[in-house]
Amino acid sequence: MLRRLFVLFLFFSCSCHAKSSAPSKSSAPLSAAIVVDARKGSVLYSYNSDARTQPASIAKMMTLFIIFKALKQKKISLYSMIKISPHAAAQAPCKLGLKCGSFISVRDAILSLVTQSANDIAVALAEFGAGGSEQRFVSMMNKEAKRLKMNSTVFLNPSGWKNAQQVTTAHDIAKLSMAILKECPDYYNIFSTKEFAFNKKVYKNHNTLLGSQDGIVVDGIKTGFVNASGYNIAVSARKGKDRIIVVVLGGRSGAQRDMQAKTLLKEGFLCLSTYKKSAMLVKNYKNPKIIPEKQKKVPVKQGKALVDATLPQLPLPQTKTYNVKWYNRDLMGHSRLFENISKDLKTTQQSHSVTRRILGE
Secondary structure, eight states: OHHHHHHHHTSSOOOOOOOSSOOOTTSOOOOEEEEEETTTOOEEEEESTTOOBOOGGGGHHHHHHHHHHHHHTTSSOTTOEEEOOHHHHTOOSSOOOOOTTOEEEHHHHHHHHHTTOOHHHHHHHHHHHTTTOHHHHHHHHHHHHHHTTOTTOBOSOSSOOOOTTOBBOHHHHHHHHHHHHHHOHHHHGGGGOOEEEETTEEEEOSOTTOEEETTEEEEEEEEEEETTTEEEEEEEEEETTEEEEEEEEEESSHHHHHHHHHHHHHHHHHHHHHHHHHHHHHHHHHSOOOOOGGGOOOOOSTTBOOOOTTSOOOSSOSSSSOBHHHHHHHTTSSOSTTTTHHHHSOOOOOOOOOOOOSSOO
16 A cells, blocks of 8 residues: 555655745745645544645635534524625625625525635625624634644635645644534534535636545545635545545646545555554554354464454564554554655655636635
8 A cells, every 4th residue: 555655646746845934926836735624623644734835725724613613603694694895895796796786695605605705705704604794703713723733834814715825734634624523513614615606607616626436435625726825625525434624735737636536535544444444453462352164373483462363464564473562552543554655755846837817716
């Protein structure tokens, strides 16, 4: 599996070692990724995951998170009406294009952010959620980011519209994704909406990964794009009782970004499955059960786990036995399985072949 994962991440454009400062205007979009076990918070894989880049429309995840919390606390309702201000109406696309003075419900506003990623409605929703002040809402976003220990994130607007000083990291976006799942489970399913009908128009969700394939069900969460960041996506998916979160930042195209995310999802679930089998080996070693005579194995030297030859071969060090200490140290922490992938990647800067777009996704 290590070999497959190495081949996988050759998909990522090689990028220079990222610094913690905001990205410069002249630099190519930063490539970064992270895979997290959503139930335990364990990092299964990371590449440049703590390097800063612009969030683009992924910033709307925080906007929605704050609105979800207000709904949960019954401060507002899904059918509260939002008046479009001149400032909101003047936002650049993507947008619904509602005129100044018109109204939209909180429910429809949320759906427009999830699907169309409407910048005008993001601002209107922020103004509504903070008593008419977008900047007050942005302060709420940054306060919430601090609470979630998104230490490398700075929000400057609720839409994610391009600003060199508005930055985040793949790791921080994974933290935000987990917070939405855990703190607002009743509203998380909104992210699985594939299309939204409004004013006789149907808006498709930009997240084309939604749905089920090979037993993996993708049910959220958000995409984003500005020229400076490249194509971004945060994905949450479940398989059986497992759930993982994948964040990919700096894709050269939407298709490449989605391919990277799909492969990381597949390998992430395979990694979790491997860990469970490995943990069972350790558990059986520490708490041996009485084995029927026909199934008895000859134990190896003291300090090594008993290996059952009937189990599938695990992608661990190529030895005939498994070291229990190795498992104890690494099994439930940061994964050693992916450890050497990023070391083998070249660190030279490559220019992205990003097709220039006027619209901000």
